[in-house]
Amino acid sequence: MKGDVQLPEEAESMLAGWPVPERSESTWDAGANKILDVVASTEIGSTDNSLLAAPMPEEAGEGEQVMKSGVESKPSQSLADLAKAAIVEKEEEANELVRAGLSLAKEDDRAPEPSVAEAQSPHAESRQSGVVDIRRAKPKTDSGSGKTIGGIIAVLGVAAAVALYVSSQQKEPGQFAAGPSAPVDPAAAGLEEPAAEPAGPEPEKALEIDQLPAETGKVARATPNARSVKKLAATPEPVAAAKPEPAPNMKAEEPPDDPEMRPAAKDEATRLQPATGELTSALGAHLGAARACVAGQSAPSSALVVFGADGRVKGVTVAGPAAGTPSASCIRSALMRARVKRFAKPSFAAPTLTIRPM
Amino acid sequence: MRHRIATARPAMPKTTDRELVDAAREGDGDAFGVFVRRHQKRIYRLAVHMLRDAAEAEDVTQDAFVRAYGALDRFDGRSEPFTWLYRIAVNLSLNAIRSRKTQRKATTPDDPRIEGQMVERRASHADPSRLSSDREMAAALCDAIDELSETLRTTLVLVTIDGLSHQEAADVLGCPEGTVAWRVHEARRKLRVALDKRGYSPKAEVG
Numbered sequence: 309m310k311g312d313v314q315l316p317e318e319a320e321s322m323l324a325g326w327p328v329p330e331r332s333e334s335t336w337d338a339g340a341n342k343i344l345d346v347v348a349s350t351e352i353g354s355t356d357n358s359l360l361a362a363p364m365p366e367e368a369g370e371g372e373q374v375m376k377s378g379v380e381s382k383p384s385q386s387l388a389d390l391a392k393a394a395i396v397e398k399e400e401e402a403n404e405l406v407r408a409g410l411s412l413a414k415e416d417d418r419a420p421e422p423s424v425a426e427a428q429s430p431h432a433e434s435r436q437s438g439v440v441d442i443r444r445a446k447p448k449t450d451s452g453s454g455k456t457i458g459g460i461i462a463v464l465g466v467a468a469a470v471a472l473y474v475s476s477q478q479k480e481p482g483q484f485a486a487g488p489s490a491p492v493d494p495a496a497a498g499l500e501e502p503a504a505e506p507a508g509p510e511p512e513k514a515l516e517i518d519q520l521p522a523e524t525g526k527v528a529r530a531t532p533n534a535r536s537v538k539k540l541a542a543t544p545e546p547v548a549a550a551k552p553e554p555a556p557n558m559k560a561e562e563p564p565d566d567p568e569m570r571p572a573a574k575d576e577a578t579r580l581q582p583a584t585g586e587l588t589s590a591l592g593a594h595l596g597a598a599r600a601c602v603a604g605q606s607a608p609s610s611a612l613v614v615f616g617a618d619g620r621v622k623g624v625t626v627a628g629p630a631a632g633t634p635s636a637s638c639i640r641s642a643l644m645r646a647r648v649k650r651f652a653k654p655s656f657a658a659p660t661l662t663i664r665p666m
Numbered sequence: 667m668r669h670r671i672a673t674a675r676p677a678m679p680k681t682t683d684r685e686l687v688d689a690a691r692e693g694d695g696d697a698f699g700v701f702v703r704r705h706q707k708r709i710y711r712l713a714v715h716m717l718r719d720a721a722e723a724e725d726v727t728q729d730a731f732v733r734a735y736g737a738l739d740r741f742d743g744r745s746e747p748f749t750w751l752y753r754i755a756v757n758l759s760l761n762a763i764r765s766r767k768t769q770r771k772a773t774t775p776d777d778p779r780i781e782g783q784m785v786e787r788r789a790s791h792a793d794p795s796r797l798s799s800d801r802e803m804a805a806a807l808c809d810a811i812d813e814l815s816e817t818l819r820t821t822l823v824l825v826t827i828d829g830l831s832h833q834e835a836a837d838v839l840g841c842p843e844g845t846v847a848w849r850v851h852e853a854r855r856k857l858r859v860a861l862d863k864r865g866y867s868p869k870a871e872v873g
Contacts, residue, residue, distance in 0.1 A: 312856045313854040313857075313858050314858070314867045315857060315858055315861065316803075316861060316867060317868070318800070318866075319803065319807050319857070319861060319866065321822075322803065322804060322807055322828075323807070323826045323827060325783065326711070326715075326779070326783065327711075327782045327783065328707045328708070328710065328711045328782065329723075329779075329781065330708065330712055330781070330782060330785040336703075336706060336805045339706060339727070339728070340699070340702050340703050343706070343727075343732065344702060347697070347698060347702075347732055350738065352691070352735065352736060352737075352739050353736065354737045355734070355735075355736030355740075359733050359737070359753075359754050359757045359758065360737055360740060360753065361757070361840070362839060362840025363757045363838075363839060363840070364756075364816065364820055364821070365816070366817070367815060367818060367852065368815075369852075372812045375840045380802045385858040443857070459791045557762050568680060572769065583778075588771055592845045625844050627843060627844060628842070629744075631843045632832075637863075638833040
């Protein structure tokens with residue numbers, strides 16, 4: 309087999325047709341007889357096991373070729389291990405969300421519909437945010453980016469609410485005096501002319517009021533104090549006040565002009581590679597079909613699945629007993645159906661799947 | 667358990683290797699004799715390419731069959747008997763190489779591999795200058811092969827010279843088929859570099 313490296317023609321012909329060293333037939337016969345003489349005095353079972361072991365050491369660079377991605381540095385995990393880890397992770401997450409939901413429900417009287425509750429309860433905002441969080445969290449696969457997005461939205465909401473409050477504070481200056489900081493001097497906050505201020509800087513000043521760092525972008529990324537953000541988001545009065553009369557320059561629900569204020573979109577576009585949980589669910593969905601392909605075989609096979617940047621499977625390499633058999637193409641077609649979300653890398657090789665016979 | 671082994675050439679041409687091994691395990695000495703004669707030449711060629719020494723290759727060939735016979739009770743039938751035999755021969759060859767007191771660096775004029783090439787070429791053309799250039803080419807190729815690591819060299823010999831499929835070579839070497847493909851590619855790439863250094867390149871030949 310020539311492969312894609314072309315050698316000189318003469319070398320190719322020598323390699324492909326290297327003859328058995330010349331010996332006469334009688335020499336071969338003599339050799340065979342000699343072997344059989346020795347064999348006649350040999351006992352079956354006398355050979356050492358070491359001679360039956362796989363002989364060659366791994367060649368340098370061989371592993372890199374087989375797993376050419378960031379995954380190869382991690383210890384090899386079977387899909388079962390990944391699935392168990394993902395299940396435990398999801399269970400913990402779900403339990404946490406359920407606990408949060410229950411605590412919110414205890415605080416409030418039971419309301420039949422969220423929309424009714426919004427209108428009736430003074431804690432409508434807090435309950436609404438709790439319900440939405442739970443529902444949003446369920447389908448997500450990448451919990452890290454989800455939390456970031458949630459944090460950003462909360463901070464934006466707080467910023468908008470506080471900005472609205474500050475703008476209305478000129479008319480009712482004493483209303484915010486019960487807050488955590490000292491009474492706000494609008495002049496010190498640079499808000500003498502709120503109507504003339506552009507939409508961007510206002511949230512920054514508003515955050516300063518609540519003793520948050522001055523740069524909102526940094527807050528969005530680095531703020532560890534999620535509780536204070538949550539409390540602010542749940543504060544009903546300013547938000548309720550803001551709803552009926554939104555200022556024309558306040559676009560709280562739209563992403564701001566500052567690109568640093570839109571990390572959610574940025575994360576989505578530059579996500580380097582699929583998350584482990586996502587891989588687990590994407591491949592796990594088709595593992596049953598792949599296992600059916602090797603039904604009846606005694607030893608497990610393995611498959612290396614490579615995803616393209618568009619989230620589709622670019623290739624599947626099957627190794628083990630199934631390799632080179634119709635089972636390999638069956639496995640390939642089963643795993644080719646796996647899909648993940650788009651990512652930035654040109655391709656990504658998932659950890660090797662162990663396909664055990666059913 | 668000892669069996670009488672027939673030394674005459676038995677007439678069992680259509681029997682598969684698996685049947686021969688099963689029969690030998692059951693005590694049929696003739697069957698193992700057929701198995702030896704069927705694979706003796708290929709095992710010897712493999713040993714010659716591994717060891718670069720005719721006498722050592724003959725010893726390893728004999729030992730390979732004897733050890734295979736001694737391990738008949740552990741042949742589980744998952745692979746073909748000849749790949750199992752090859753594995754034993756490769757292991758014995760590597761043991762012989764590693765037990766040498768001095769490592770051979772360059773190809774010697776009496777290298778059995780070159781002689782094998784030249785016997786065939788002498789039969790096909792008698793032009794002395796061409797035979798001379800063929801010998802140089804064979805020597806350069808042998809030198810290039812000898813520069814490869816044990817792993818790459820063994821894989822190249824099994825696949826390119828001996829004609830085993832990637833799957834068969836994978837069975838012999840106990841590695842995935844893809845690994846065999848990569849090793850062959852890598853071995854050929856290194857061969858090309860080594861031959862380029864010696865003035866042999868595809869372009870030069872075309873020109």
